[in-house]
Amino acid sequence: MAQNDLETRHLDTLDRDLGRFSTLERATAYAARPLVAPGIALVFVLLAGLGAMLAFGQTSNGMIVAMAAVFGAYMALNIGANDVANNMGPAVGANALTMGGAIAIAAIFETAGALIAGGDVVGTISRGIVAPESIGAPEVFVWAMMAALLSSALWVNLATWIGAPVSTTHSVVGGVMGAGIAAAGFGAVNWPTMATIAASWVISPLLGGLIAAGFLWFIKARIIYRDDKIAAARVWVPVLIGIMAGAFAAYLALKGLSRLIDVSMGRALLIGAVLGLVCWLVMIPVIRRQSRGLENRNKSLKVLFGIPLVVSAALLSFAHGANDVANAVGPLAAIVQASGSSGSATGVVAIPLWVMLIGAFGLSFGLFLFGPKLIRMVGSQITKLNPMRAYCVSLSAAVTVIVASWLGLPVSSTHIAVGAIFGVGFFREWDAERRLRAAQGSLPERPGLGPEERRRRKLVRRSHVMTIAAAWIVTVPAAALLSALLFWGLRSIAA
Numbered sequence: 176m177a178q179n180d181l182e183t184r185h186l187d188t189l190d191r192d193l194g195r196f197s198t199l200e201r202a203t204a205y206a207a208r209p210l211v212a213p214g215i216a217l218v219f220v221l222l223a224g225l226g227a228m229l230a231f232g233q234t235s236n237g238m239i240v241a242m243a244a245v246f247g248a249y250m251a252l253n254i255g256a257n258d259v260a261n262n263m264g265p266a267v268g269a270n271a272l273t274m275g276g277a278i279a280i281a282a283i284f285e286t287a288g289a290l291i292a293g294g295d296v297v298g299t300i301s302r303g304i305v306a307p308e309s310i311g312a313p314e315v316f317v318w319a320m321m322a323a324l325l326s327s328a329l330w331v332n333l334a335t336w337i338g339a340p341v342s343t344t345h346s347v348v349g350g351v352m353g354a355g356i357a358a359a360g361f362g363a364v365n366w367p368t369m370a371t372i373a374a375s376w377v378i379s380p381l382l383g384g385l386i387a388a389g390f391l392w393f394i395k396a397r398i399i400y401r402d403d404k405i406a407a408a409r410v411w412v413p414v415l416i417g418i419m420a421g422a423f424a425a426y427l428a429l430k431g432l433s434r435l436i437d438v439s440m441g442r443a444l445l446i447g448a449v450l451g452l453v454c455w456l457v458m459i460p461v462i463r464r465q466s467r468g469l470e471n472r473n474k475s476l477k478v479l480f481g482i483p484l485v486v487s488a489a490l491l492s493f494a495h496g497a498n499d500v501a502n503a504v505g506p507l508a509a510i511v512q513a514s515g516s517s518g519s520a521t522g523v524v525a526i527p528l529w530v531m532l533i534g535a536f537g538l539s540f541g542l543f544l545f546g547p548k549l550i551r552m553v554g555s556q557i558t559k560l561n562p563m564r565a566y567c568v569s570l571s572a573a574v575t576v577i578v579a580s581w582l583g584l585p586v587s588s589t590h591i592a593v594g595a596i597f598g599v600g601f602f603r604e605w606d607a608e609r610r611l612r613a614a615q616g617s618l619p620e621r622p623g624l625g626p627e628e629r630r631r632r633k634l635v636r637r638s639h640v641m642t643i644a645a646a647w648i649v650t651v652p653a654a655a656l657l658s659a660l661l662f663w664g665l666r667s668i669a670a
Contacts, residue, residue: 212544212545215540215544216252216541216544216545219248219252219536219537219540220248220252223245223247223248223533223537224242224244224245224248226244226529226533227240227241227244227245239321239510239514240511242321243320243510243511243514244507246321246328246507247324247506247507247533247534248537249332250327250343250347250502250503250537251500251503251504251533251536251537251540252544252545253328253331253335254331254343254499254502254537255285255537255538255539255540255542255543255545255546256335256541256545256546256548257334257341257549258340258343258495258499258588259285259492259541259546259550260340260546260550260552260553260554261340261495261588261589261592261593262281262569262592263278263280263281263492263546263550263554264552264553264554264592264596265484265488265554265560265564265568265596266485266488266554267550267551267554267555268551268553268554268559268565269554269560269561269562270561271481271484271485272485272488274550278543278546278547280485280488280492281489281492281539281546282543284489284490284492285492285493285496285535285539285542286536286538287493287496288492288493288494288495288497288498288500289496289497289500289531289534290531290532313514315666316509317513317514318662318665319351319355319357319662320354320507320509320513321506321510321665322357322658322659322661323347323351323354323506323658324347324350324506324507324510325350325658325661326349326353326654326657326661327343327346327347327350327502327654327658329657330346330349331343334646334650335545338549338552339642339643340549340553340593341589341646342588342589342647342650343499343502343503344499344502344587345372345587345647345650345651345654346502346650346651347505347506347654348372348651349650349652349653349654349655350506350654350655350657350658351506351658352364352369352651352655352658353655353657353658353662354658354659354661356655356659357658357659357662357663373651375586375587375590376647376648378586379579379586379590380593380647381594382578382579383575383590383593383594383598384571384594384595384597384598384599384601386571386575386598387594387596387598387602388567388598390567390571391563391564391567391598391599391602391603392602392606394415394563394567399473399476403471404471404472404473404476405466405469408462408466408476409459409463412458412462412480413456413458414455415566415570417451417452417458419454419483419487419569420447420455421447421450421451421454422570423447423487423490424447425443425444425447425577426447426577427493427494427497428443429443429580447577476562476563477562480563481562483566484562484566484569487566487569488569490573491572491573495588498588499588500534500538501534503533503534503537503538504530504531504533504534507533507534508530511530553592553596556636557596557597557600557635557636557640558597558600558603558634558636560596560599567595567599568592568595568596568599571591571595571598572592572595575595576588576591590647597635597640600634600635601634601635603634607634
């Protein structure tokens with residue numbers, strides 16, 4: 176009996192020790208979990224620098240190019256974490272895609288867009304924000320581009336951390352402007368160009384919001400508020416999908432394929448019109464078949480918009496990868512050219528394949544590792560989205576770019592997408608208030624809502640409006656100031 180008691184006590188002690196070890200392992204795993212994503216990102220950044228060292232290790236500027244590759248990879252990660260949420264957030268918020276599905280689709284199409292139709296000319300340099308010849312010696316230009324790249328990456332990283340979707344294009348523009356001023360004074364900056372960029376802070380969200388609200392009004396008037404919703408959907412959903420197909424065809428021709436072949440506005444619109452007409456005709460029997468057996472209620476309509484919404488998110492990601500990869504690797508490519516054998520910083524800057532690979536894979540890694548936070552914020556925390564509202568947001572993004580290009584207005588894809596979400600939310604508030612007033616007019620004995628109840632019924636979170644608007648306003652000056660400080664710091668270290 177004593178022997179059995181002794182064995183029992185030993186087993187109890189062993190169980191307690193094993194329990195402590197198990198608890199310690201779980202605690203260690205929980206504590207280490209937040210470090211996994213930064214660890215993977217660090218490995219990617221170091222591999223980018225190592226690859227640059229292997230490519231330029233035999234030159235006198237090999238270390239500088241490797242440092243620039245590290246900064247470029249860091250910027251690409253931040254673009255993936257922040258910018259891609261604008262494309263995938265509405266689809267995830269509308270429950271048309273899971274978070275895992277959204278990340279997988281975005282990673283594939285962002286990478287494909289960057290590699291297939293990515294910019295072979297550096298847009299951020301050739302737009303004339305700062306003239307390279309005004310900066311002087313090539314080594315000064317290299318340090319200016321290094322400062323611009325690092326400052327824009329740090330700013331986008333900060334914006335992602337606080338949950339604010341910002342324009343990475345404006346971040347790079349601010350970085351280039353600040354470094355140019357620090358290197359050559361205020362005269363180096365093309366101020367008329369900067370004025371048009373500042374105008375886009377207002378133009379982009381307003382235009383995106385108005386177009387998204389207009390499409391939502393059309394869907395409500397022609398489908399949702401009809402007595403026979405399914406019959407109305409059979410007529411108008413193919414038309415809306417045709418408009419989406421045409422808009423995205425023109426959008427991709429202007430923003431993506433134009434980097435492979437010369438596409439004028441007229442040709443892009445013709446491509447869009449033809450594909451839109453074909454898609455409308457093809458979708459008529461498809462929607463008729465999908466709508467069979469559906470109940471005559473709003474929830475049934477979500478089925479008809481789900482697949483078009485997923486397709487639109489994928490196409491937006493392709494166009495984003497093709498257009499915005501230059502924000503990550505543009506200054507890097509300029510540094511590579513200025514550090515090469517020619518040492519020229521004033522010519523047309525071509526992007527080498529290995530530089531494009533850093534940008535393409537950096538976008539995907541950034542989205543996978545850090546993107547879910549912004550995707551949730553854009554998709555569900557500004558206002559509640561369903562497939563129809565999210566569809567209006569995605570369609571607005573394509574249509575707004577086409578309209579802005581036709582009018583010659585500078586716009587930001589980030590500002591358009593988020594502005595479209597605001598437009599949908601504020602339109603819903605206005606429409607709900609309008610219908611409430613109509614109901615109260617038919618029932619005069621019903622008391623009106625008090626101020627507190629009206630505030631509770633707001634469909635757009637005002638705190639996010641203020642946070643995002645403030646981040647948009649300070650992006651260019653903050654990136655410029657940080658870039659100037661970094662330029663002086665890098666020059667003093669190199670000296």
